[in-house]
Amino acid sequence: MHSTPLKEHSMPQLGEIQRAFARALLDPQEAPVGDDPAGRPDRLRFAVYRNNVAVSLIEALEAGYPAVRRLVGEVFFRACAGRYAAQEPPRSPVMLLYGDRFADFLARFAPLADYPYLADVARIERAWLEAYHAAEAEPLAPTALAHVAAHRVGDLCFTLHPSVRIVRSTYPAVTLWRVNMSKDAPPAIHLDSGAQDALVARPGAEVQVRAVPPGAACFLDVLFHGGTLAEAAAEATSASASFDLTAHIAALLESGLVTAARLRRRRTQLPKRQSICR
Template sequence: MIRVSSSQAAANGRSLYERQKHFAAALLNPDMPMPDGLVGPDREPSVRRFNVYRNNVVTSLVDTLKATFPAVRRIVGDEFFAAMARLYVASEPPRTPVMLDYGATFADFVGTFEPARSVPYLADVARLERAWMDAYHAAESRPVDLARLGAIDSRRLSQIALTLHPSVRIVRSAFPVVAIWLMNVSENAPVAIDLFRGGEHAIVMRPVADVEVRRVTVGAATFIQGLADGATIAEATALALDDDSTFDLTNALANLFATDAIAGWSERDDCDSTTMARPA
């Protein structure tokens, strides 16, 4: 157990916040010395005791990243991943006490991590894995009945904004990210994948018990992301057609309802939104 000496704390004249900030920084940075004023049960400073505590904290955060990003770890190997994760831990301490939230920015870190530049798809794999984790822990929601939407006058459909299931996430990549991810989360030996065969985009969701990862077209990915951002069906369709002139709205809507990805909808009148239907 590590204690802060009250007399030392008073003597150095630092505020509690400053001492806590310095302590937190030292925990995650092995190059920093043990903060002043820390003593063990014998009331004596102990660098060894602090280093053990520091190592346990960093190791637990690295283990959290290992559990969240197994495909990334398999791609680069345990040693590389551990080194990369430790640098991330030092630069990105936890923002909340909920460890499920930790690693939300890991994919962005991987994308700027110079030693990983030789694996250009690695950040996108990390984004897919983070989306899987977020979908797994998302709130429950009952899907809406397609028949209720079918009862709406078709002339009003352009004003309808669909509410997606809370677990829905979209991941876009210039690389075949779904194929790479699938290969590295299975027990099978890796096989060669043509990285230049074209990008893949995925919808990740957990409508019932299991997380599902499905490939979608670029137009469908843009359409679904537009809905997630609050666009109406008409607005999201326009965005999708800008990205993909072959976008099929009927097929996209049918797939969303068939996979229970729609949790409700509302009707917008200019900037106003009035709730029309919610799952019972």
Template sequence: MSAMDGFAEALLDPAQAVPKGLVDPEGRTAGKRFDVYRNNVVASLSRALAEGFPTIQSLVGTEFFNAMAGVYVRAHPPTDPRMMYFGAEMPVFLAAFGPVQHLTYLPDIARLELGLRESYHAGDAQGLTAEVLASLPQDSLEELRFPMVPSARLISSGHPIFSIWTRARDPQAPAPVPGGQDILIARPSFDPEPHLLGPGMMAFFTALSQAALLSEAIAIAAQTASEFDPGQALTLALSTEILEVPEVS
């Protein structure tokens, strides 16, 4: 029996006694000395969450966020040493966490922040620009596939998450109005930015990302929303470089 055996469990559960056999220089059972490890673990994991979810933190306040992070790290400790991927269960956690259950938009804000972080670390790929598009055979463009680059993300919400996210960072931004918003996350160079999608664009980009032909994606988007504007969607895609350069046979 080693004092290492109960160490990890006691770290995450402050109600548990310090494991036997952990001592100070006088041979007395470690008290505050064990608490240093307890504090380090929860504080470092909470710090990782705060870095990953700055908007959630600003919406609920730092003090509340830190307390909530303490609950989260005990409920969903990381399984991977890469802190950049820690916090994936945050949307599910927020949806079920009593004190913020009335803030029904919070889980989708967490999805947005997870998407931004994933995008930041995603693989590099040359995105399609207007110049490259102009160099492709124009008469067969609609029969090409334009998959999305690894750093692009699509997030659909029944809440005005783009407006909430923007206003959390800039108090001068317009107040959110009720209603759903769809978001495209794009990373043309190194900094991911969310973009508000117009009608039908979510269906359009989703279809492209699932390897539809351009013509099929336009048809699906038009079916979803009669106001879908393929020109506007393509302009957004080219300026944000979210589409891969298609393979021309």
């Protein structure tokens, strides 16, 4: 069964075979690698691998973006996902989080130019997936801040739960996402029915997605980047005069989205950051 070493020397190296195989997987114009039992090349045999790779990536995207799939339809989604997969093959064997640039791809995909809200729905789905797989962390008990003196509350910095994601949209993206996740026929949604920012988080077993009031996304962004409550509140109220700070802090704590709090010393304040709110 063993060959002589001489035969081995005339053979292409394993790396060369795999390079040719990989090229042919990605480019259907390339000659297929490998033979049938009679020693002849066979396009259909190689096509099994090409198909396995393409279909598995499309299915991974289908699993991650069910609402977008419903919005554009299965046929269009699969074509579009195939295009994305060819441009952005996975870089990691951990496929759980494949598709991180899919929303940006949709935003730039010319055939979808008339459906600009799709990318925001995709961003909510991406945030959902990241929250689903995010690390666990114990929430801070709401009573843990009871000892903070009233005049120091503004100096508090919060560590948010690792699953917290914020998605901003100028469309009613949360409603669009929600109705397309339901099994029922989706009702008509007016695209000009108002901008919705989404707060996506998984403090416990289930991922929660909710539309947050104007200013809240700003508020969370500042906290997320290490700002104090006072800084976050200033940003939020400049974005929306109706922003209710007290209610928002209470809601954050009660929903388990804060995992740690510390007081920042006033003299070591960070330089004024550029506003991140629109």
